[in-house]
Amino acid sequence: MYDYLIVGAGLYGSVFAHEMTNAGKKCLVIDKRGHIGGNIHTSETEGINVHEYGAHIFHTDNKAVWDYMNRFAEFNRFTNEPIAIFKDEVYNLPFNMNTFHQMWGIRTPEEAKRIIKEQVEAEGIIEPKNLEEQALSLVGRDIYEKLIKGYTEKQWGKKATELPAFIIRRIPVRFIYSNNYFNDRYQGIPVGGYTRIAEKLLEGTEVILNADFFKDRGRYSSMAKKIVFTGMIDEYFDYVHGELEYRSLRFEHEILDTDNYQGSAVVNYTEFEIPYTRIIEHKHFEFGTQPKTVITREYPEKWERGIEPYYPVNDTRNGEIYEKYRQMAETENGVIFAGRLGEYRYYDMHHIVQRALEMAALERESQALI
Known part of the structure; x- marks a missing residue:
């Protein structure tokens, strides 16, 4: 016993x-x-x-x-500093001054705040009814279309207009040049x-x-x-x-005969047409110098009985x-x-x-x- x-x-x-x-x-x-x-x-x-x-x-x-x-x-x-790829464009995450410079060519927090404010006001959303409207009311059209919409729809397996607004209660927007994803000490x-x-x-x-x-x-x-x-x-x-x-995930691991595949531990793919949400290159978590590398493509999947819920x-x-x-x-x-x-x-x-x-x-x- x-x-x-x-x-x-x-x-x-x-x-x-x-x-x-x-x-x-x-x-x-x-x-x-x-x-x-x-x-x-x-x-x-x-x-x-x-x-x-x-x-x-x-x-x-x-x-x-x-x-x-x-x-x-x-x-x-290790500090988590992921990047996002939308079509042929590369952006730093989380949304910070590097992201805004890459997206709009601006340099100052004042410029970034002005563009976001103008885009939010242009949407005219008072009470968001779904995730899409919630995101648009927080960060505007550019950030939503390039960095949120496709990734979110892949992740949840539903259109953003079909997801409840409260899933995105807030979107961290940092008006500093820092790619550190977490604020934790x-x-x-x-x-x-x-x-x-x-x-x-x-x-x-x-x-x-x-x-x-x-x-x-x-x-x-x-x-x-x-x-x-x-x-x-x-x-x-x-x-x-x-x-x-539940939502499930499928992981596709691959060994590559190169010492550095993507230059980052985590790269998000935010366009909907690419079926995986991100590629992980594991050696970068521990600053590895091995002659080969291992990558993992992460595919969100619908959960059914018999497969792993995540x-x-x-x-x-x-x-x-x-x-x-x-x-x-x-x-x-x-x-x-x-x-x-x-x-x-x-x-x-x-x-x-x-x-x-x-x-x-x-x-x-x-x-x-x-």
Whole structure:
């Protein structure tokens, strides 16, 4: 008998298992994949640490979370400075003075603000009814058409006019010459890849891979006093209120006989006609000098049962369905629903670490009171 069965060996499950194992609890971690680390899993190809499930750049303003992660890896000084390609034009991201100079040939913040203001006013949108109108009311026609529209429609699999306005609550526009994508104080990539972090987190914890919770649910559920479930909450409840909507991703990896393919770790392709949203060149995450390179094309896909869900579609319809599952989860004794899929909410890595640490603290506290 285990104290905790943790379904999912991703970042949340690994952090929670580490904390509870250190607290003297007996944990079993299972994962249906053949590796630990979940979506942060990295593997080595041609001496390069490949982010198997898309670019993962750790960033946070939370010093406690940053210090915690640095217990398990040394982080380098990588700064996320992606670029965007629209047809034959190249733009810096996030939207900053370099972007505006590339787009309009201007040099000063005053000029950029004037152009954006004129374009926003020309649209005449008072109450945005969809994502397209929301974006136009924030940054105007040029930025929207070249850098937002096609990318967003590929990402969500819907026309921008069919997406709710609240998906883009704000668009970061910076009137400085800085290509640093994140505003967070701490940022970097773990030297040697993320899988090493998962390995260290799970030291001393029993792990079973290629183990599907739902294929032997009764036996797994009977093995522990409590379950931490990081899978899809609607699947856990047998879809009784219907399917929640997710977006999936497909990754196409390629080894190239060149030492530098695109000169940047992340390049976004913003025109709709190109089916992938971005190309990742992994060696640049760790400033690699290997003779070859590995790139990954990232294709957004519609989620269907049987393929991997990557992020929730948090619109009004799905919010109403999730609320029914959330209420069921509250009455499901002995089960903690966690992570992007268990809570049906988009989290970055630092959020996941914080949530797992907070939940582990609550568990230790509640048991201390018994």
